[in-house]
Amino acid sequence: MTQNPEHNPLLITLDLAHRARTVDELQGLFFMLVNDSKRLLPYRQAVLWREGQGVACVSGVTQFDAGSPYMLWLARLCPLLHAQAALPRVLHADDVMPLNAAVGNEWPQWLGGPLVCFSVPADGDVPGLLCLMQLEPAQDTTTMPLLEEWFATWAYCYRALARPRFHLRHVLRKRWQQWRSLEATLPWWKRRHIMIGMGLAALLLFPVQMTVLAPAEIVPARPVMVRAPLEGVIKQFFVQPNATVKAGQPLFAYDDEALRAKLDVASQAVQAAESEYRQYAQLALSDQKSKNQIAALQAKLNEKQIELDFLQGQLARATVQASADGVAVIDEPTEWIGKPVQVGERVMKLARPDALEVEAWLSLSDRLDFDPDAAVRFYRAALPFSPLDARLRYIAYEAQPRPEGHFAYRVRGTLTQPPGGDAQIGQRGTAKLYAGWTPLAYWVLRKPLAAIRQYLAI
Known part of the structure; x- marks a missing residue:
């Protein structure tokens, strides 16, 4: 007669292992361990305890009150059981009394019977203790090896899920412990942390040259500034940017139409003043009154002549020439054409x-x-x-x-x-x-220290 799969411990173990491999959450693995292990060994309650974190999961409930008296008693009991080397084993209150009398006296109040304590295979943060309480009378001790095999499979699935978060920390902790145990057997001058500290100190005291960076460009040294000699509007440029010029070469010219008109008016005024002066000079030979006006007319003529000379000088400066050899440094000549300039305004450079x-x-x-x-x-x-x-x-x-x-x-x-x-x-x-x-330490910390000091104002 074929045996029912629900009563075949080997098939149950295979089914539990298959289901554990399909779980993708740690809490699901915890829930499965405390609830589904009942198929191999009947019990009324199971508690999963994790070293350093306390009770992690309780069978039959999704949430529990960690501050309840029962949970607080389990939190004191499980560390005592976890310290025992011979696991798994069936424990009674008499087994706990030598370890902690207060916990053993409360055993009948919370359990009322024996419990089976298993040590789940540990690796990193894998839970270390599973307590099966209030076992049912019908127990088959032949399932104990299968139960241990199921715990080993569960631990493997746990490590597969927990490794991305806890594996690095576990490896670093193990390496640190190995390193400390090895260092304790060496003389102080051969210990690695001493050597690393001395090397780091030598590196921080290593002299380096202070350097700073700044935006820069190539500019002419001691260039000749070409400035506007008079107020007016620029009409024409005779040179292009970066063109080589010689001393005396025309650079640009003003619009001189208004200046020439003023010059013509001033020239006519000089001619009129000269004619008037000659006329009174001839009359002065016979007329005393005309002779008295000669000085005023001479002063008027000189004034008109000075105005004419000034306008002629202005017209001569309307075409600006290079005062030295060099290269014309100017952005865009067409932007200056038609633009009014003031006296002394810089137009270009000769470099x-x-x-x-x-x-x-x-x-x-x-x-x-x-x-x-x-x-x-x-x-x-x-x-x-x-x-x-x-x-x-x-x-x-x-x-x-x-x-x-x-x-x-x-x-x-x-x-x-x-x-x-x-x-x-x-x-x-x-x-x-x-x-x-x-020193290298100051080179590295100069700006951070300056920022901290400005922030703290010390």
């Missing part, structure tokens, strides 16, 4: 191509004590693998507002490359300024 400098803007937090001739290295954005070397010429004593909305110090550095190199005016990039030597 020498062999006299270039690096201009950087140093932030307030990076203002260090630099040597007068400190090294500067300029990394161009277009040519990052071809840096240019320079020497610090000066740092402005006062910070200036920048278009980005912050203050910075102007820094100028003279390029040390020979004339005729690949440096060009307007190239932008990052300048690296080298200061004195300092």
